[in-house]
Amino acid sequence: MGFINFILELLKNPRAAIAGWIAMGVAPTLGLIFLIIFIETGVVFFPFLPGDSLLFAAGLFAAPDTSTGTAALPLAFLLPVVWAAPVIGDQCNYLIGRFFGRRIIESGRVKAMTPERIAQTEAMINKWGPLAVFLGRFFPFIRTFMPFISGISGMRWLRFSAFSALGGLTWSTLFTLLGYFFGNIPFVQNNFELVIVAILLISLLPTIIGLIRMKFGKKSESPQQIEQGGQSHTATA
Template sequence: MTTPITAASQLAVNVLDAHSLLAAFGVLGVGVVMFVETGLLVGFFLPGDSLLFTAGLLCTGTAEGTVHLSLGPLLLAAAAGALAGAQCGYLLGRKAGATVLARGRSQRLREGAQRAEELLERYGHAKAIVLARFVPVVRTVLNPLAGALEVPVRTFTLWQTVGGLLWSVGLTLAGYGLGSSIPNVDHYLLPLVALIVVVSLLPVLAEVYRGRRTARTARPSGGDR
């Protein structure tokens, strides 16, 4: 018989811990977290990268513990949540305008909005929408920002779909691939998650480097006028 204390402990979920979320909600939890993180500003703190990677790892059945997920439903839930969330965030931004971001009290949220706007200005709509998926916080605020700035809906939908699939499916399969090929890989989960976050930032860092190199190359020609 389940006691009130046992029931309470089962309901206690650490939303910042991927294992806790997956143990409590399974595949459904992945879809919900993807939607909230990418569609609602209140979800900027959720562990999207680590959740996707850990969920993929748990599909292999090699990790210790009782949580085991099925890869097919997981991929569908992750992709659906990520795509629907981004589209929802865009529509909220389109309807509420820039005030939806201006009212945010979180310093991280304001910094993320600034970085998202810089991405849009520097790289254009398509590249910025795809790159933002791989940057925590920025992937939360760029969607309503794109709506507030009236990025064409077809452009946003196309590129958020491309970026959303690359991010959600890619990270999930990365976890699944490592879990399938490395015994007891869950023992190294924390450093692996850190590595995944760093790797996910590489496209943005590469674009920043490329932009600065182009700017340096253009300076001498500008000074000869």
């Protein structure tokens, strides 16, 4: 229950969570930020961790305070941590998929890995190739499944690593600097929870649209497939 409450509080208010960590010191805070981003990216069982909002909140604490001119988290220390976590996490997840992926899927233990999400991830890989590894980094759930599915599919490690590193560095830098530059704006400070919800919704929107298109696309294709099947049967006869 303790871990579940920790995750729920982190999802609800990452700013308050980081503020509590900072009371323990800069090093433990950076360690926890690294750990959460690494787990979201590197362990296929935890796709629901709030990577985007955590980076934004961390960037906020790296911005100098308007009254004192100092920052709770030095940006020079924060950036290397958030750069390393997704890159190392992707490598871990790729290797899990490469060596244990089929067994994990067949076991059904990863409830978040629904057939629709697997199909969407595989469709991105089929359409974009290794570029899908870069693009998938910006979609919650997909960024956790992408390296895993890449490992299963047999994508070459060098190609995967290049696009994975590029995606991880771009994603972590973008969301951290968004918090750094915009987190201290009074509107953002006064409506931080709403901003976090907006970030989550914007991040999830492409995934939701993709799932809807996939679902209705299958329905619209069904009559065509039936017709093609009938024509094939007639030709065979």
